[in-house]
Each structure stands twice: as C-alpha cells, then as structure tokens.
Amino acid sequence: MPSVDTTDARILLALDDDPDATVLGLAGTLGLARNTVHARLRRLRESGALGAPSRRVDPAALGYPLLALVTLSISQSQTAETTAGIAGIPEVVEVLATTGDGDLLARVVARDTRDLHRVGNLVLAVPGVLRSSTVIVLEEVLPATVVPLLQRAARG
Amino acid sequence: MPSVDTTDARILLALDDDPDATVLGLAGTLGLARNTVHARLRRLRESGALGAPSRRVDPAALGYPLLALVTLSISQSQTAETTAGIAGIPEVVEVLATTGDGDLLARVVARDTRDLHRVGNLVLAVPGVLRSSTVIVLEEVLPATVVPLLQRAARG
C-alpha cells in the first residue's frame, strides 16, 4: 500500500541526509540514472508523499526562545470559532485536535516566562476555552524525523 | 535582540510563501538587489536562524496514517537510557522533555489502531517508563508555522 517503494525510500533517505543534494548528486550516490531520480521525485511530489521543502526558521532567533505545550478543553458547541481564535494568536505555532480529556493541543512560543503567562491568558480569553494546562518544553530530546520509517521502507 | 531585522523577516516570509523561490525571484518581488538577498540569506543560515531546508515526507504516504501523542512518566534515576530507548523506536518521530506530571511527550505514528497498541506496548516495555497516556490526533488544526511571528517581525 505505501506508494513509496525501496528505491523511493533510498532517494528520500539520501535527501534527508543532505537536503541540499541535487538530482545529479543523488543519482550519483545512489547509482541511478538522473532521469530515474528525476521521474521518481516528480511522482513523489505529485502524490503528496514529498511536500514542498519547508525552510525551517528557528523561533529562538526571532526572539521566542521559550516553547510550551498548552492542552485545552473547549466547549463543544462552538469549536470552529474557538479553534480559529486560538490559531489566530501569533505565538500559537501549531494546533492539534486530539482525543482524550483535552480537546486541543497547542504548541506555543514566548519571549520568556512572563510572556508565556501573557499568551496563556490570551488563549484562555478565547471564547469557548474552558480549561487550559501548560507545560514548558525543556529540551527537544528527539527532533522530528521520519528517518527510521524510511530506513524500514528502504529495506523492504 | 532578535538577530533578524525587518528586511530579513520579509525575505523569510517570501520564502515561506514560495519555498522554491530563487534568490533572483526574491530580489525581484521584494525590490532588493540580488546581492542583498544573497548576503542576508547567508547570514541567516550561518547564524542558525534559517535551518537547512527540510524535505517534508508525509508519514501517511509511508503507510503510517495514524498520529498519536504519548505522555510518559519515567523513572528519574536512568533518564538517559530511557529516553534513548524511546527515541530508538522507529514509530517515535519526535520526543520532547517537558515539565509537569508527564516527563516526556512522544509523537508516534502507526499503521492503524492495532499497530498503535503494539507501539504503545513497545514504549511501555522500555526500562524506566513508569506510566504512559496516549491520545490520538484527530486533525492538524493548524500546521506548524512561524508566519505570524515573521509578520510581526516584518512590521518592526
């Protein structure tokens, strides 16, 4: 079912290893023809498996060194407006809807703890937000990666 | 204090809007000289504000359509081995160390709910893991973005 086969996985692995690698370079290191890599990359992009390259901007460099996770319980009657309100807060950089006692998980950045408190109040002020629970992220133990999944796919 | 000024923010915004934009194109749309954009991008990259372009691979296309969040309490005596063990599980795609009653938050993908159960047991089997609480992500309400922060920085 996975639309990516062994060769695709190897290409994606090599690309993850060196995001700036050129199609020509990939073909060389993988022992494939340039056209093959080109065609497969095009298929991966069109199938949606490979998203547009996202330029990662470090929030810390923008003056927001603090990262926190805010679990939210929201009123079930007006979820759309509530989620929109939360997503509209600039410091909220990601929102996930989840099962469980919390309904939303928001990833929030802040300039410092005082600023985090301010943002927390902003979130609580959004209509429909019932409760919120904030934890501070101390360390990114494992940065987001799909490499192990790709390695498994590469072995077939 | 932020090492990025108004012009930097505008460049990063344009780059976020079109990740495949060329230096030449950016210079055109922003009304800057090619050399200027070039120099600032180099500084941003060297300062670490702009990370290497990460090719986003959709886990769903790899056969892992399910995303879950696992909150973990771990024994404080052997945190290093425990976190390493958790990070070593292929389905674990991200791990954050947090304050609060849970010590770790793991982002986990799975093929289906049965598979998620299996992965949950894998996590629990890691020495040092005391408790775990799993919630399933129903929807990405707001995909990760720093655009609002950049817009604020762009206005100065």
Add this chain to the structure above:
DNA sequence: GGCAAGGTTGAGCACCGTGCTCAACGCCGG
C-alpha cells in the same frame, strides 16, 4: 564638517543543475 565602516547596489563572470525530449534497452504480465 569631515571621515571611516558597513550595508546596498549594479555589473559581470564561469560553472553547473535543471527540466525536458528522444530513442533504445530490459523486464514482467497478458
């Protein structure tokens, strides 16, 4: 007021990667 420094700008340069097309080859399934 004048001076030095840093950022910006325009120009020019050689190099290389891109996206594409074409034709030929090999493999697998019908």
Add this chain to the structure above:
DNA sequence: CCGGCGTTGAGCACGGTGCTCAACCTTGCC
C-alpha cells in the same frame, strides 16, 4: 510472443548560482 512500463543514456536551451569588483549611500564617530 508481444505490448507496456520503468530505466537508461544522450543531448539541449535556459537560467540560477556563488563569487568578485567597484561605486554608492547611509550611519555613527571624532
């Protein structure tokens, strides 16, 4: 046995890159 599909090598025009240089304008300082 034959048709289709993916791979491969070749070739081609185009354009972006990274770099250097010199000139300019601002900013801050003496």
